[in-house]
Amino acid sequence: MSFSKKHYNAIQRALHNQKYKVSINAVWQYIYDESGIGSISSKFLFLTAQDHDALRKWVSLEVGVDPLITQVSGDRLEVASLVQDEKWATKNVFSGMMHVNMRSGEIPLSQGSVVTPPGTLLYVPVDDILVDGIEVVILMENGIVARNWDKCQIPEALSNGLMVYRGHDSAVRTVRDWLERLPSRVKKVGYFDFDPSGFGMAVDYGVDAILIPDPLDDELVKGISNKQETHDEQLLNRPKLGEQLPKACYEVWNWMTAENRKCAITQERLTVLGKSLRLLDTSDL
Helix, strand or coil: CCCCHHHHHHHHHHHHCCCCEEECCHHHHHHHHHHCCCEECCCEEECCHHHHHHHHHHHHHHHCCCCCCCCCCCCHHHHHCCCCCHHHCCCCCCCCEEEEECCCCCECECCCCECCCCCCCEEEEHHHECHHHCCEEEEECCHHHHHCHHHCECCHHHCCCEEEECCCCHHHHHHHHHHHHCCCCCEEEEECCECHHHHHHHHHHCCCEEEEECCCCHHHHCHHHCCHHHHHHHHHHCCCHHHHCCHHHHHHHHHHHCCCCCCCECHHHHHHCCCEEEEEECCCC
16 A cells, blocks of 8 residues: 555644544554554554644655645646646546537637537537637537437527537536526527426526427327337426426427327437427526
8 A cells, every 4th residue: 555645635634623533444554554653552543743743744755745734636737736646636537528519600619719520529628618609508418419419400590509418427517517607698408308307407407498399299209209108207206397397388298298198209219200399488497
């Protein structure tokens, strides 16, 4: 075992909290074995004020920074400027980034404007996007559809909008935070699966409108296109979802949830069928 971020953090907490007795565990046993600082018993390591000073000097020699005054955090480059091991980074290598695309025109970035060819996504730090040059943002639920954004049959008015893929794990929080910081003048459109969960996302993200198939007819729910069991499961998870929707959504919601339909159609299916999409206002969510 070598000196690690766990050891650094343990010593830092003891110094900041002025702890003079710590429970012996693998971390503190290593610290004692390597430094010889403190007085050990079967369950505790006892420290004095002089031991605290000694720990500060020992850690400074081990990693090059004073644990009492230096918080080792940031991405790998930021951490590499402080300590030898860049793996002490507190940020994911790709934190603060998201996948975007624009069908027509150029994406305005601080480094310069960028064209995204059909079938491609640009992976970019959110802070590099120049929001002043954007009027519409389309939040996309599905990754493969995001990659094939050029194949979606959307209203012409959205062609120069910035498509943003929602992502997974930490990317979801990055995208959500960025959307919440957008100026009110930027219209936020959601493109989700056409099912109860999709309407739930519209509520959760507070979008101004969503894309839905057009026209709505019973051909849409025939055969393998529809997943009625999925529809039922989603409604069980959010039984009061219909009450959270604005009046502008009632007609479509009632059509979708009718007993003879129980509509649940994925974005992938809508794309391969070449279904046209139209905007449904949700701005009073």
